[in-house]
Structures are given as structure tokens and as C-alpha cells.
Amino acid sequence: MINFGYKISTPRSIDMDSADSRLYCQLVEAVPSYRYCIGCGGCTATCSAGQFTDFNIRKAHFLFSRRQYDKLASDTFTDTDLNKCMLCGKCSLVCPRGVNTRGLILQMRKLLLK
Numbered sequence: 001m002i003n004f005g006y007k008i009s010t011p012r013s014i015d016m017d018s019a020d021s022r023l024y025c026q027l028v029e030a031v032p033s034y035r036y037c038i039g040c041g042g043c044t045a046t047c048s049a050g051q052f053t054d055f056n057i058r059k060a061h062f063l064f065s066r067r068q069y070d071k072l073a074s075d076t077f078t079d080t081d082l083n084k085c086m087l088c089g090k091c092s093l094v095c096p097r098g099v100n101t102r103g104l105i106l107q108m109r110k111l112l113l114k
């Protein structure tokens with residue numbers, strides 16, 4: 001194979017028509033304000049856990065909205081990213097859209113544990 005000095009990234013597109021939306025719908029039902037998220041990243045910027053770990057709350061709920069639950073859950077749930085959140089609530093205070101981000105984390109944990 002010829003080396004051009006770069007490589008083409010693996011496609012990250014997902015087929016939303018065939019994706020399992022049940023968990024996502026349950027999350028939106030439990031935390032209706034999730035609909036208003038514009039992905040600004042304010043929650044990530046202020047996150048207490050993000051200061052000390054690689055936890056990224058926007059990435060977490062973004063993966064959930066992409067139905068990529070497998071990237072958030074594991075057999076041993078304790079080592080997943082969601083458990084790095086301390087539920088301090090700072091992210092909820094700064095969200096310009098009033099998303100209950102703390103509630104989002106709690107619900108994602110519950111839904112993924114089922």
C-alpha cells in the first residue's frame with residue numbers, strides 16, 4: 001500500500017433507522033430538558049470530575065443520543081466513565097439551556113444498569 005503520509009479515518013456515521021432507540025427515548029422521557037441541549041460544551045468546561053479525570057459529560061450524553069450505549073457501559077459498570085461523575089451539580093448551574101445534566105447522569109446510570 002502506498003504511504004501518502006495520512007490515513008483516512010474510519011467512518012463514524014451510524015444508521016439511526018436501525019439503532020435501538022428505546023433507552024434514548026426512556027432518557028428523554030425521564031429528563032425532558034435533554035431535548036434542549038445544543039451541545040455547547042458548557043457542562044464539560046465546568047465539570048468538577050473533568051478537572052481531575054478524563055470524564056467528559058458532553059461526550060457521555062452525546063454518545064447516548066447516538067445510541068452508542070456500549071461505549072458507556074461495560075460488564076463491570078464500576079470502571080465506566082459515568083461513575084466518575086460526583087453528582088455535584090455544577091454542570092446544571094451553567095447550562096444555558098436549562099438541561100438537568102445531573103439528572104441525565106443519574107438516569108443514564110440507571111438505564112445502563114438495567
Ligand code: SF4
Pocket residue numbers: 036037038039040041042043044058094095096097098099101
Ligand atoms: S451545557 Fe447544556 S446545552 Fe451545553 S452541552 Fe451541556 S447540556 Fe448541552
Ligand code: SF4
Pocket residue numbers: 046047048049050057084085086087088089090091092101102105
Ligand atoms: S454533576 Fe457530574 S458531570 Fe456535572 S459538574 Fe458535577 S461531576 Fe461534572
